[in-house]
Amino acid sequence: MATTRIATTNWEGSLMEGAGTVELNSSGVGKFDVSWPSRAEEANGRTSPEELIAAAHSSCFSMALSHGLAGAGTPPETVETQASVTFQPGEGITGIVLSVKARVPGLSAEDFKTAAETAKENCPVSKALAGAPITLEAELLS
Numbered sequence: 001m002a003t004t005r006i007a008t009t010n011w012e013g014s015l016m017e018g019a020g021t022v023e024l025n026s027s028g029v030g031k032f033d034v035s036w037p038s039r040a041e042e043a044n045g046r047t048s049p050e051e052l053i054a055a056a057h058s059s060c061f062s063m064a065l066s067h068g069l070a071g072a073g074t075p076p077e078t079v080e081t082q083a084s085v086t087f088q089p090g091e092g093i094t095g096i097v098l099s100v101k102a103r104v105p106g107l108s109a110e111d112f113k114t115a116a117e118t119a120k121e122n123c124p125v126s127k128a129l130a131g132a133p134i135t136l137e138a139e140l141l142s
Contacts, residue, residue, distance in 0.1 A: 007052075009034065022047065040089045050085040050093065057125045058083035061098055065119035069104055072115065077103040078141075096129060099137040112140040 005027075011020035011034075019035040038046035058081040069076050079102040088094045100116055107115075116138035120126055126134055 019046075022052070039087060048087070050087045053093070053125075053129070054083040054085045054096075057085070057096060057098065057123075057129065060123045060125035061100070061119055064123040065100065065102070065116055068115050068119050068122075069102075069107070074104050074107045074111075077105065093129075093132045096132050096134045097137065098134065099139075101139045101141055103141045107140065109140045113138045 006025040007022055008025055009020050009022045012018050015036050019033065021031050022034055023031040033046040034048060035046050038044055039048035039050065043051070061083070062079045062081045065081075066076055066079050079100065081098060081100045084097040084099070085093060086095045086097075098120060102112065102116075104112060116136055120134060120136045
């Protein structure tokens with residue numbers, strides 16, 4: 001069964017002087033302020049499309065990796081993923097770095113890196129973001 005998730009942004013004013021809010025309608029968990037300065041300069045308590053993409057990517061990748069590891073008979077104890085999305089004004093998103101640290105009993109570092117690479121390639125958000133270079137840093141914790 002397919003699912004659809006909805007978010008709505010209300011923007012007022014021009015790009016440089018304006019501001020808006022993005023609301024996560026499907027979950028109802030919040031409404032967040034957005035502005036050009038929060039995207040191209042400092043966050044200053046506001047979010048950006050890139051931060052929201054980073055949240056989506058880190059959670060999707062963590063789920064994909066956990067699923068792949070469990071399917072291979074080595075379920076993880078913990079998976080912590082940070083996604084860093086770089087935005088360059090005038091160019092767009094120029095790169096994404098996924099940094100994952102996980103504790104997976106009974107798994108070699110080599111097998112972990114292979115599983116992480118597979119998750120990176122097959123995570124639905126990675127596929128949706130295929131136009132941007134995605135780099136993976138994987139560390140198996142003991």
